[in-house]
Amino acid sequence: MDVVSSKTITVEVNGARYEREVDARRLLIHFLRDDLDLTGSHIGCDTGNCGACSVLVDGTLVKSCMLLGIQADGAKIETVEGLAQDGRLTALQQSFSDHHALQCGYCTPGMLMSATALLRANPHPSELEIRHGIQGNICRCTGYVNIVEAIRAAAE
Amino acid sequence: MLLRDVEYARPASVEDAVRLLSEFDGARALAGGQTLINVMKARAASPDVLVDLNDLDDLKGIELGSDGTLEIGAMATYTDVMTSAEARARPILGEVCAQIADVQVRNRGTIGGNVCSNDPTNHLPPLLVAVGATMTIVGAGEERSVPADEFFLGVYMTAAGPGELLTKITVPPGKSDGFASVTIGKEGTCIVNAAASLSDGSPRVAIGCVDAVPVLLQPSSSEASAVREAVRGASLMPPSDVHASADYRRHLAEVLAARAVTQASGGK
Numbered sequence: 001m002d003v004v005s006s007k008t009i010t011v012e013v014n015g016a017r018y019e020r021e022v023d024a025r026r027l028l029i030h031f032l033r034d035d036l037d038l039t040g041s042h043i044g045c046d047t048g049n050c051g052a053c054s055v056l057v058d059g060t061l062v063k064s065c066m067l068l069g070i071q072a073d074g075a076k077i078e079t080v081e082g083l084a085q086d087g088r089l090t091a092l093q094q095s096f097s098d099h100h101a102l103q104c105g106y107c108t109p110g111m112l113m114s115a116t117a118l119l120r121a122n123p124h125p126s127e128l129e130i131r132h133g134i135q136g137n138i139c140r141c142t143g144y145v146n147i148v149e150a151i152r153a154a155a156e
Numbered sequence: 157m158l159l160r161d162v163e164y165a166r167p168a169s170v171e172d173a174v175r176l177l178s179e180f181d182g183a184r185a186l187a188g189g190q191t192l193i194n195v196m197k198a199r200a201a202s203p204d205v206l207v208d209l210n211d212l213d214d215l216k217g218i219e220l221g222s223d224g225t226l227e228i229g230a231m232a233t234y235t236d237v238m239t240s241a242e243a244r245a246r247p248i249l250g251e252v253c254a255q256i257a258d259v260q261v262r263n264r265g266t267i268g269g270n271v272c273s274n275d276p277t278n279h280l281p282p283l284l285v286a287v288g289a290t291m292t293i294v295g296a297g298e299e300r301s302v303p304a305d306e307f308f309l310g311v312y313m314t315a316a317g318p319g320e321l322l323t324k325i326t327v328p329p330g331k332s333d334g335f336a337s338v339t340i341g342k343e344g345t346c347i348v349n350a351a352a353s354l355s356d357g358s359p360r361v362a363i364g365c366v367d368a369v370p371v372l373l374q375p376s377s378s379e380a381s382a383v384r385e386a387v388r389g390a391s392l393m394p395p396s397d398v399h400a401s402a403d404y405r406r407h408l409a410e411v412l413a414a415r416a417v418t419q420a421s422g423g424k
Contacts, residue, residue, distance in 0.1 A: 003165045003176070003205055024164035024206065027157070027193070046157050048194050054260055063260045065157075066193045070164055071208060114259065135343070136258025 009073035013038065014082030022069040029053040031069030032079060040080040040109050044138070051137035054110035055079050061117035063136070080109035083116065092116060092154040101150035103141035111137045115151045124155050157197040166208040170215070170294055170323060173207055178296050178319030180205040185321060187231060187269035190261045215268070215323055218242045224329025230268025230322045235259075237267060246287065248333035248351075252279050255335075255343050268322045271307070274314050274369070277346045281308050282364035283335060284325065285372050286351035286416075291315070292324040299323075305362075308369035330355055334419030336412040340399055347400045348408035352416035354378065359420065361413050363387065366394035366405055373413070378421050380414040387413050 006023045013036060020035050032038045032055070044052035046065050053064040056078040083090045089097070092115055102108045111134060118125060118133035125133060130151045131144070139147060167173040177183045182204030186192060195201040209215065215231035220242035226249075228237065234253035237243045243250055256262060256270075256279055270280045271291070284291075284304040291307045293300055293316050302315045309315060316322045330353060337349035349364040359378050362370040375386035387410045394405035 003163045003180070005161065005163050007164070023161075025159035025162045027159070030158075046197065048190060048261065051258070051260060060263050061260050062264050066190055066261075066264065068164070068189070068193070068206075071166075071189075071210065117259070133259060136260045 004070075007070055007073065009070060011072050011075055011077055013077045014079060024068065024070050026069045028055075028057075028064040028067040028069045028072055031072070032064060032077070035069070038079055038081055042106055042109055044106065044110075049138065050107070050110075051114065051134075052107050052110040054113045054137065056113060056117060059120075061114060078113070078116075080112055083112060090116075092119065092151065095150040095154035096147070099146045099150035099153060101142065101147045107137055107139040107141075111139065111147060115147075115154070118151070119155055125151070127152065159193075159196050160199065160202050162196070162203060163205045164208065165205065166211055168211050170212060170321065173209060173212060174294055174296060174319065174321050176205065176207045177321060181318075183207055185209055185272070187272070188233065188265040189269075190257070190265040191269065191273045191275070209321075220245050226327040226329075228267055228325045228327065230266065230272075230324060232267050234262035234265055234267070234270075238262070246327055246330065246333070248283065248287070248335055248353075249327070252283050252335050252351075255279060255337070257343075267325060271325070272314055272316055272322055274308050274310075274312055276311055276368060277349075277365050279335075279337070279346065279349060279364070282349055282362035282370040283333075283351040284327070285362035285370040286353040286360050287327055287330065287333060288353065288355075288360065289328075290326040291322055292326065293320050294323050295320040301326075305370070305372050311368045332420045332422070334416035334421075336415035336419065338408050338412065348394070348405050348412055350409065350412035350416040352413065352420040354417075354420045359383065359417050361386070361417060363390075363392070363409050363413060366392045366409050375417070378417050380418065383414045383417045384410045 008021045010019045042052040044050035048066045055064045184203035186206040186208045215229040217229045218240040219227045237253045238250040289304040291302045307315045332354035334352040337346045352361045361373045373386045375383045396402040
């Protein structure tokens with residue numbers, strides 16, 4: 001059984017394959033931002049509370065500041081950069097724009113990934129289900145009202 | 157946050173995991189990581205070797221025996237318990253898991269991690285004590301079972317010692333359970349929580365957040381007055397902090413114990 005301090009890992013991020021050596025101590029969010037230059041996912045609190053770093057790993061919504069990069073070896077990862085295709089926003093992203101669901105925008109990448117995960121699992125959520133779905137994502141600007149409205153509208 | 161230098165292994169079997177944990181003094185099991193990674197950032201824990209349990213599929217199952225006994229693998233996530241058809245045999249388990257943190261944490265955090273970290277404010281230690289769960293621990297060459305009320309030894313300390321691994325939590329059959337808490341903010345960290353379970357009408361109550369380990373009480377009846385008297389009789393010495401004074405926690409312990417027993421008795 002190998003005990004390693006670094007390892008060459010292979011991940012698929014938004015459909016593109018990457019092979020990189022990563023230190024065991026490197027958090028997944030740093031691997032994404034600094035090694036792969038995918039800076040859409042943000043670091044907010046770095047304590048697992050704010051959700052700005054939320055991404056999908058093998059289809060499961062997680063906070064990438066509480067995973068090690070080395071743990072993602074072999075995984076398929078989706079980040080906010082993977083949502084829009086050829087410059088066309090997803091219905092959810094367009095709805096965020098239409099409903100003014102962001103002000104400073106710092107929480108938006110994580111908020112979009114949480115809402116994407118929610119709508120995949122539950123295409124027609126109630127307002128309460130939407131609020132529970134984004135419970136792990138903190139927004140300090142909007143008061144959430146327009147975010148909830150944007151997700152609700154995108155679900156229709 | 158850049159973590160302190162650490163080594164990493166991802167064993168494919170429980171035997172390999174236990175061997176690694178006993179081979180290296182500074183080894184720690186990495187389950188969901190929703191606590192451990194953060195305490196590593198804060199340098200409150202500095203393991204030399206992380207033994208990642210995420211490939212141990214044997215520890216992820218939730219099985220329901222013909223007599224209603226539930227066997228929950230230590231690596232089952234909160235989401236697994238909430239969505240498992242088998243776990244509905246004991247509905248309180250999924251109901252309480254749904255109150256823990258948020259979607260992302262529930263997707264990743266595990267039952268075994270929750271109890272092995274044994275933070276006194278966690279939800280599951282009092283719940284598992286109240287329902288009379290049994291913990292299965294594997295060490296080098298041997299497996300043993302420990303009742304939940306003997307598993308929790310102190311703040312962040314359990315009967316699963318160095319070189320050992322909690323593999324399974326066994327919950328006996330039953331449905332008459334309750335759980336009540338007062339939290340910091342909605343569904344935040346518990347200030348006090350209480351779990352109750354009734355078998356043959358007599359309640360088992362476990363109160364969390366008031367001592368280093370869950371406090372187990374067996375009131376003489378399910379009447380609120382008897383439950384409150386049992387809590388008073390325990391002479392709790394809860395901590396006092398910015399969120400609540402010791403007196404207020406003592407008060408909450410009485411109220412929440414009575415609420416949990418009421419829920420277990422079929423009331424609201």
